[in-house]
Amino acid sequence: MPFIPHTEEDIAEMLAKIGANSIEELFDEIPPALKSGKLTRVPAGLTEMEITRLMLERAQADGFYSNFIGAGAYEHHIPAAVWQITTRGEFYSSYTPYQAEASQGTLQLLYEFQTMMASLTGMDVSNASLYDGASALAEAALMAVRQHKTSRRILIPKTAHPNYRKVLRAIVSNQQIEVVEIPFCEESGQVLVEQIEQFGQEEFAALVIPQPNFFGVLEQVDALTNWAHQKNALVIAVVNPMSLALLTPPGEWGDRGADIAVGEGQPLGIPLSSGGPYFGFMTCKDELVRQMPGRIIGRTVDLDNKPGFVLTLQAREQHIRRSKATSNICTNQGLMVTAATIYMSLLGPDGLRRVAAQSHANTLSLVEKLEKLPGVKKTFSAPFFHEAAITLPGPVAEILQALKAQHILGGLSLDEFYPGQGNTLLVCATETKTKADLDRYVDVLGQILKK
Amino acid sequence: MLIFEHSRPGRRNYSQAPITEAEKSNIPKNLLRKSPPLLPEVSEMDTVRHYTRLSQKNFSIDTEFYPLGSCTMKYNPRACNSLAMLPQFLARHPLAPEDTGQGFMACMYELQEILKDVTGMAGVSLTPMAGAQGELIGVMMIRAYHEARGDTQRTEIIIPDAAHGTNPATAVMCGYKVVEIATDKEGDVDMDALKAAVGPQTAGLMLTNPSTLGVFEKNVSEMSRIVHEAGGLLYYDGANLNAVLGKVKPGDMGFDVIHINLHKTFSTPHGGGGPGAAPVGVAERLLPYLPIPTVAKTEKGDYRWLTEKDLPKSIGRLSAHMGNAGVLLRAYIYVRLLGFDGMHRISEFATLNANYLMARLSEAGFEIAYPTRRASHEFIVTLKEIKDRTGVTAMNLAKRLLDKGYHAPTTYFPILVPECLLIEPAETESKETLDAFVAAMKEILVEIKEQPDMVKGAPHNMPLRKLDDVKAARELDLTWKPAS
Numbered sequence: 005m006p007f008i009p010h011t012e013e014d015i016a017e018m019l020a021k022i023g024a025n026s027i028e029e030l031f032d033e034i035p036p037a038l039k040s041g042k043l044t045r046v047p048a049g050l051t052e053m054e055i056t057r058l059m060l061e062r063a064q065a066d067g068f069y070s071n072f073i074g075a076g077a078y079e080h081h082i083p084a085a086v087w088q089i090t091t092r093g094e095f096y097s098s099y100t101p102y103q104a105e106a107s108q109g110t111l112q113l114l115y116e117f118q119t120m121m122a123s124l125t126g127m128d129v130s131n132a133s134l135y136d137g138a139s140a141l142a143e144a145a146l147m148a149v150r151q152h153k154t155s156r157r158i159l160i161p162k163t164a165h166p167n168y169r170k171v172l173r174a175i176v177s178n179q180q181i182e183v184v185e186i187p188f189c190e191e192s193g194q195v196l197v198e199q200i201e202q203f204g205q206e207e208f209a210a211l212v213i214p215q216p217n218f219f220g221v222l223e224q225v226d227a228l229t230n231w232a233h234q235k236n237a238l239v240i241a242v243v244n245p246m247s248l249a250l251l252t253p254p255g256e257w258g259d260r261g262a263d264i265a266v267g268e269g270q271p272l273g274i275p276l277s278s279g280g281p282y283f284g285f286m287t288c289k290d291e292l293v294r295q296m297p298g299r300i301i302g303r304t305v306d307l308d309n310k311p312g313f314v315l316t317l318q319a320r321e322q323h324i325r326r327s328k329a330t331s332n333i334c335t336n337q338g339l340m341v342t343a344a345t346i347y348m349s350l351l352g353p354d355g356l357r358r359v360a361a362q363s364h365a366n367t368l369s370l371v372e373k374l375e376k377l378p379g380v381k382k383t384f385s386a387p388f389f390h391e392a393a394i395t396l397p398g399p400v401a402e403i404l405q406a407l408k409a410q411h412i413l414g415g416l417s418l419d420e421f422y423p424g425q426g427n428t429l430l431v432c433a434t435e436t437k438t439k440a441d442l443d444r445y446v447d448v449l450g451q452i453l454k455k
Numbered sequence: 456m457l458i459f460e461h462s463r464p465g466r467r468n469y470s471q472a473p474i475t476e477a478e479k480s481n482i483p484k485n486l487l488r489k490s491p492p493l494l495p496e497v498s499e500m501d502t503v504r505h506y507t508r509l510s511q512k513n514f515s516i517d518t519e520f521y522p523l524g525s526c527t528m529k530y531n532p533r534a535c536n537s538l539a540m541l542p543q544f545l546a547r548h549p550l551a552p553e554d555t556g557q558g559f560m561a562c563m564y565e566l567q568e569i570l571k572d573v574t575g576m577a578g579v580s581l582t583p584m585a586g587a588q589g590e591l592i593g594v595m596m597i598r599a600y601h602e603a604r605g606d607t608q609r610t611e612i613i614i615p616d617a618a619h620g621t622n623p624a625t626a627v628m629c630g631y632k633v634v635e636i637a638t639d640k641e642g643d644v645d646m647d648a649l650k651a652a653v654g655p656q657t658a659g660l661m662l663t664n665p666s667t668l669g670v671f672e673k674n675v676s677e678m679s680r681i682v683h684e685a686g687g688l689l690y691y692d693g694a695n696l697n698a699v700l701g702k703v704k705p706g707d708m709g710f711d712v713i714h715i716n717l718h719k720t721f722s723t724p725h726g727g728g729g730p731g732a733a734p735v736g737v738a739e740r741l742l743p744y745l746p747i748p749t750v751a752k753t754e755k756g757d758y759r760w761l762t763e764k765d766l767p768k769s770i771g772r773l774s775a776h777m778g779n780a781g782v783l784l785r786a787y788i789y790v791r792l793l794g795f796d797g798m799h800r801i802s803e804f805a806t807l808n809a810n811y812l813m814a815r816l817s818e819a820g821f822e823i824a825y826p827t828r829r830a831s832h833e834f835i836v837t838l839k840e841i842k843d844r845t846g847v848t849a850m851n852l853a854k855r856l857l858d859k860g861y862h863a864p865t866t867y868f869p870i871l872v873p874e875c876l877l878i879e880p881a882e883t884e885s886k887e888t889l890d891a892f893v894a895a896m897k898e899i900l901v902e903i904k905e906q907p908d909m910v911k912g913a914p915h916n917m918p919l920r921k922l923d924d925v926k927a928a929r930e931l932d933l934t935w936k937p938a939s
Binding site: 005006007008009010014015017018019021022023024027028030031032033034035037038039040042043044045046047048049050051052055056058059060061062063064065066067068069071073075076077079081083085087089091092093094095096097098099100101103104105106107108109110112113115116118119120122123124128129130132133135136137138139165167168170171173174175178179180222225226248249250251252253256268275276277278279280281282283293299300301302303304305306307308310312313314316317318319321322323324325326327328329331332333334335336337338339340342345346348349350351352353354355356357358359361362364365366368369387388389404408413416435 | 555708868
């Protein structure tokens with residue numbers, strides 16, 4: 005019996021102690037009419053050897069590609085130590101650290117993570133993570149509405165990740181919160197204060213500012229932050245944590261800094277893995293900490309005055325406050341945060357900066373090379389981080405098919421998210437791409453465009 | 456020591472990042488960071504040693520018995536992890552074309568089909584990233600169903616007082632008012648309270664069955680009839696599905712929507728608090744509202760994602776991509792290892808272990824909260840009498856168990872049973888482990904009698920003694936700051 009250690013003798017002794025004749029008798033409180041028959045769509049069990057063979061076949065069928073897709077999930081080198089340590093049984097198979105004295109490893113690691121994320125984003129405090137970047141944005145919007153008190157209106161630019169906008173809408177609409185999408189400048193690819201002025205005439209709780217935005221473009225964060233603050237609204241920054249090794253952290257945007265920063269933690273040591281598990285992060289200013297959802301770790305002392313760590317501010321959470329909690333969230337993404345903390349330790353401030361700088365430089369080189377191909381040009385004029393929109397002379401969908409035949413995933417067609425943008429390609433080259441990779445991409449694309 | 460205290464300026468790992476810093480840049484100066492973030496400057500060995508040592512300060516399933524009620528701390532098979540981490544699966548981008556991910560998508564499609572069978576539901580979406588998100592999605596579908604029918608007077612969700620805190624928190628997040636109903640002396644939902652609470656304002660009932668009191672709700676069919684006749688829908692919180700897997704299907708009990716905690720019943724790792732995964736299953740009438748994306752099999756036999764275009768009435772998207780795909784792969788591998796007969800055995804041996812442990816602890820002198828009932832896969836011991844007599848609390852006993860090398864059971868939940876320990880010995884634990892746990896509990900009983908103050912001061916053998924939660928909340932210290 006896979007994973008069940010009981011011998012026949014054990015079973016007999018246990019039933020005798022219970023005073024039952026059979027295991028089936030232990031289910032005698034279930035009304036007989038409800039008992040189900042055999043499972044018909046679950047196949048017979050496999051041995052470890054058989055399942056290994058099956059999974060290897062499926063993995064090999066999927067194969068490897070030279071990947072230039074970004075769009076919210078980024079391929080970075082992950083040092084070997086990250087997942088070897090993360091998958092140690094003591095991290096992998098432990099529970100949420102409710103019993104602090106038996107969970108100091110996880111608790112201290114989370115405290116270190118909070119310190120790293122608060123510093124990376126330039127904010128005062130961090131929670132111990134949320135599900136993913138998109139749901140973290142939705143939680144930030146709910147938090148901003150709780151804090152603002154008089155407005156239930158959130159402004160989010162169309163330059164924010166389209167799927168984040170969908171998730172935001174799906175979650176906050178349950179609480180009669182209005183999500184207003186605001187336009188961007190089609191020439192620069194940025195949100196411009198003068199173009200959004202009209203949206204600020206009515207009160208709003210928060211402005212969402214993505215940096216870099218979905219097109220990879222860098223927004224004018226100082227001007228936007230000050231604009232929202234002048235209107236008495238909060239600023240929610242949606243940031244790529246890798247970019248913050250180079251870019252101004254949200255806590256320093258404008259005159260007062262953003263109020264809440266959220267984002268997708270995946271670039272920090274988490275594999276692409278078909279979209280998950282990743283983790284969302286959230287940091288904020290001190291005065292907002294009691295509105296923050298999710299687990300928060302605090303440092304304290306034990307009876308002997310020795311320093312230690314506990315889950316704190318639990319009075320915000322569902323297991324204490326039930327219907328009055330700040331969120332229904334229960335778990336965080338503990339294991340992913342374990343990996344991210346080890347990743348940030350291994351890279352350090354300098355390593356992280358090198359990864360970010362190389363990713364930026366590679367994308368810049370790729371764009372320059374692509375612009376030399378006939379009919380190819382940058383879509384937007386503003387500077388970008390490590391991803392860029394490119395206008396091609398024909399439909400992107402067909403070109404991507406042809407690239408795929410050469411084992412290159414050439415990027416994302418913007419048409420799916422921005423109807424009418426069928427000739428626009430979103431492309432990303434991280435530090436994992438060599439000069440040879442970039443040259444091959446440009447060569448193959450050149451050949452395809454000639455046809 | 457914190458990792459930051461190992462840091463020395465200028466120390467770095469040369470193999471882990473590009474050797475030189477790229478100079479090519481077009482980022483305007485005003486957008487550049489002015490001071491570096493506070494990340495440690497440590498060697499690879501420092502990092503490995505530090506985090507290995509931290510891991511050793513944790514209790515885990517791999518190192519200790521973990522009888523944590525309502526959490527189903529069963530063994531996490533190693534093959535599930537190593538096969539889900541095959542390099543091709545890890546490298547696959549979520550927005551990569553469908554034809555480059557057919558192997559992965561086949562696993563997802565088959566998992567959907569398996570979960571439909573196990574739960575008796577008509578459709579499944581794998582996207583929810585945790586139990587609480589599964590609940591949110593489930594209640595959103597209930598809401599969408601009523602709204603589509605123009606039935607907008609339904610403003611209340613009924614929840615038993617024994618429910619997990621996530622249930623009422625979820626209902627509120629969905630804009631509902633919570634009506635809590637009581638539990639009777641036998642541990643079942645009080646049927647008179649239910650009848651009194653149900654009406655034209657009822658959107659639905661959220662129920663965990665077996666309940667968090669460790670008993671099967673005998674009147675579930677009657678509850679289903681009452682709620683349905685009033686026009687409400689039934690939500691099944693799958694937290695305790697491990698107890699009835701292969702024995703009874705939530706669909707057959709009349710539930711309209713269910714979430715399944717894969718990190719409990721399907722043995723995906725708890726990971727120190729996530730990532731979880733909690734697919735939702737629905738009955739026929741809620742099919743149009745399932746969250747996207749789901750996986751479909753075409754007539755040609757290949758797999759594709761279904762999105763808004765295919766499911767226009769969907770409640771929408773709740774994750775940036777496809778939920779916790781890697782967790783779903785682990786659950787798929789687990790089900791394939793166990794097969795259909797392994798599914799039945801889960802509930803059989805979880806129930807055998809729970810009833811055996813309950814019988815032995817009762818014999819040892821512990822008071823069982825619902826002694827006339829069968830344990831499902833878990834049961835409750837109450838220390839009320841002990842506390843009244845000696846002042847030793849459930850929390851004191853829990854901490855003393857840590858000293859003896861056992862993770863504590865769930866304490867003070869469900870809140871309606873005073874001084875309670877909710878104990879769940881999963882099916883992967885052997886009789887010897889359960890016997891040794893009983894011996895430890897008996898020792899503590901003697902200690903309570905002979906040295907109650909020692910028990911009240913537990914733990915004594917852990918790296919730290921009892922931690923000061925009050926100080927933690929009053930004098931918030933949430934990030935490390937360098938000495939200036």
